[in-house]
Amino acid sequence: MLILNAADVRQALPMTLAVEAMKQAFAAFSDGKALVPPRIHLPIAPHAGVSLIMPSFVDAASTAEQALAVKVVSLFDGNQARGLARLQAAVVVLEPDTGRPIALLDGAMLTAIRTAAASGAATDLLARRDCRTLALFGVGVQARAHLEAMCSVRPIDTICVFSRTPSQVAEFVECAARVLDPSGTRIIVAESPQQALADADIVCCTTTSKTPIFDNADLKPGVHLNAVGSYTPQAREVPPETVRRALVVVDSRQAAWEQAGDLTQPLQAGLIDREHIHAELGELVLGRRPGRSDDQQITFFKSVGLAVQDAVAARVAMENAARLKLGQVVAW
Known part of the structure; x- marks a missing residue:
């Protein structure tokens, strides 16, 4: 499994590339080629937080162009007092034709880039x-x-x-x-x-x-x-x-x-x-x-x-990371 931390994601997903990736993601969504279930809201009331689960599958002509991923993003109001960012997130990328987990990406950095890239x-x-x-x-x-x-x-x-x-x-x-x-x-x-x-x-x-x-x-x-x-x-x-x-x-x-x-x-x-x-x-x-x-x-x-943004952004980041030899590969 490929592990990409925040620095890896930042390098693997430059903004110009991310903007074009978001155009692809939204086109797939509006064309009916992306499956984006409603995100699950999981309130964590004792800790003033909420966790969101966001899965997505993007269909395409070839497996290499498809994207399957799940993002778990959490927002905890008390994190700042602990020296942590309010938003914590991870994206798990799965092999589209087998469901095998193949990558874990820092979701906070991916979210920051893909949200701005959509704009x-x-x-x-x-x-x-x-x-x-x-x-x-x-x-x-x-x-x-x-x-x-x-x-x-x-x-x-x-x-x-x-x-x-x-x-x-x-x-x-x-x-x-x-x-x-x-x-x-x-x-x-x-x-x-x-x-x-x-x-x-x-x-x-x-x-x-x-x-x-x-x-x-x-x-x-x-x-x-x-x-x-x-x-x-x-x-x-x-x-x-x-x-x-x-x-x-x-x-x-x-x-x-x-x-x-x-x-x-x-x-x-x-x-x-x-x-x-x-x-x-x-x-x-x-x-x-x-x-x-x-x-x-x-x-x-x-x-x-939308979760489709995460799936497409993660796929593009993985492709670029492989070319740039970024991240760590761990046995899974």
Whole structure:
């Protein structure tokens, strides 16, 4: 069995490769070639945690192109006090034609990359080609991954970041400066959401907020939004007025209506109906639905995360790891 730790996964799954992998994953999903059962929620109440079990199988013309994997991802609120990340995860990859376990990957790193890569794929398909200014809400793992994803699909030269936890902003800026071209990119720390959005062409929401994090009136025409922070009906990051006027694309219609508070709450309020979702991202990849209609249109990609992303990302990471001779092989 191949073991890929976080560093191995990071090296084996560069963002540009991950973005293309996510286009493949969503195309397979929208084309009916991916089996993605509802994820199992296992509350761990005594420890203020929850574990999610996410299996997926992706069919293809050959066994080598198929993907079969199961991710177990856990979120424990008390981990930070113990010096641990809130999110803990592992991905088990199985041989598609035998079910034999063949790899174990660090799931936290895989999740960070594939989530941002999905937004990267959506941005590539929906954002204006001339986008250069990025607004980031949040300064955590997903903010960092989204910064990389956005820079991989558009020539970003200005990043404006806003966080309600200013103590973490300096660390984010320092980390971002290490991966960006200092001569061609500037980082601005915004003092308010309004300042962050003033010139934004692309907006990425990566927070754990339960309520909208900016005002609809502060968005300029033609902006593209990605929102990944909320994945329950009780949480949302985007104002309902923005949802109502935007062209909305999701990873999965069913999952969005079940889990995305950014959509379910405006639906319950009567601001939108179930036809308001324009397309699944995979339908754009397949050319079955159009994307942006003009440069003034606001586009919005809402994702809650699908197991098919993990299966495809893990397969691609394994293939690249073999080429680069990464990881450890243990007897099984």
